[in-house]
Amino acid sequence: MTTARRRAYGVKGAPYAFLLPAAILFALFFALPIGYAVWLSFRKVKVSGLGLGSGARREVWAGLENYTAALTDGELLDGALRVLGYGCIVVPVMLGLALLFALMLDSEKVRLAPFTRLAIFLPYAIPGVVAALLWGFLYLPDVSPFHFALDRLGLPQPDLLDGGPLYLALSNIAVWGGTGFNMIVIYTSLRSIPAEVHEAARLDGATPLQIALRIKIPMVAPSLVLTFFFSIIATLQVFSEPTTLKPLTNSVSTTWSPLMKVYQDAFGKGDIHAAAAQATIIALVTLLLSFGFLRAANRRQKQEAAR
């Protein structure tokens, strides 16, 4: 009786004990920083007199001042538009290639599948900084094999690190780094489709293309939704690639992406209050987009299930 009760009590408390380390870390390194950032975003430094001596710089309540400043700041908006343009290239191209390669891997009688699968997945192991560095050199006119080839062919050589081509150059780095991972996710769910499903379609005379379009792609739709979702979040957060390319070109400003602008304001200018307000806005936009997207995806799935 007593042991039974003690055991029941132990079982009751066990999950909380198991979750304790995660909960403590979450409180310290997620909840507390987020709360602190929101609090900072409503504060500002007030400088009285010449700003000299103790008490000349005081932190005071700012209300929504930092938010209105951030939302009317052209630099933040420009950064957001640049990232939007960048994302419009990266996400469709990366997921399109990932889906294409996954379907090819899943097709019959394909040769060298293990080798190519590993090769395409390899960039996942390479840090974004190193990837940007490698491609950065491949874009440099003096080093680039593309420039060399174009020169020999007598064609004009565009500067890949300037203006419009810069978007392509940056997008290419992201596509290169992310395709393999997404390919694996899609390929995994392709493999989980029972063989009888396309076996039956083939017996009915469907071509491989028809099987891919009518059967395989609809059946992996959930994992496409998932990869799409994570790609958008990753795109919004682009930071290390443009930061790495910066030393190689003058066209990447310190405020190229919204997160670079936040970093610049916090550590370049030392205005943590403005940075906190911008960070909060970006977090809110990310959350709104994520939940909006997930709800839309859920609704569609329910509709399809109801049909």
Add this chain to the structure above:
Amino acid sequence: MSTPAVRTPEPAAGTTPGTAQGPSPRRRIALIPTVTLLLGALYCLLPVAWVVIASTKSGSELFSTFTFLPGTGFAENLSDLNAYRDGVYWQWMGNSALYAVLGALLSTTVSSLAGYALATYRFRGRETMFNVLLAGVLMPPVILAIPQYLLLAEADLTDSYWAVLLPQILSPYGVYLSRIYAAAAVPADVVEAGRMDGASEWRIFTRIALPMMVPGLVTVFLFQFVAIWNNFLLPYIMLSDDEKFPITLGLHTLLEQGANTPALYTLVITGAFLAVIPLVALFLVIQRFWSLDLLSGAVKS
């Protein structure tokens, strides 16, 4: 592409009854898929091939000879890199290894505990806790990193190893994966049987559940290892002393200086080449027993 003869252990078509699918069907190759995949592999290997070749070039060869032609300066580049600031490059590599190994180990431990609890117990606040943890995935790192920096500065921990290690231990994605693995790999009646035998909850976890979760936990470990090894933003914000830099940050500063002194470019390239080796080697070794499928959270029953 010829098929290696070793890969034909099955009897020839003629000797097997009931396989009358036309002449040698196994030699037919799906050409379009194979070529597409080879082009994809070429695209993915191109920069890697470039860095291998470029690291053999001396400073003058880098800008004068054709990109994919090997040079003569590899040994010189290596000794230059070795000599740069008393071998600070190796310090960076060591730091990366320390952050990644220790961070991933701690992260896997925390994830396995939390994932197991979320998968096996029914308790109040379970779904809330899981959803709150998952929302952590959505938080852009920079948004966390700035207040994390300010808070760690309060605790006088910025510019220390702790500043890079501590914020990376909890991985919401790791918890999510662990929950899936625990749910798939640890049957409820095994846990119940352990309780019948009078084992404590902790003993059931360490002796019964943990061994069953190992394949999944290897994936969590590797995932976190790669994430920490590749992380740039957090150390970029937290550290100013370059003796504590991980390799990503070290290469970045080297490239930044190289913009003013192009002689450093060969160091950056050789450094990048050497930095790629450990992770690529790790991938080639582990892919034998590490199912890539596990990475996406899919568990076969």
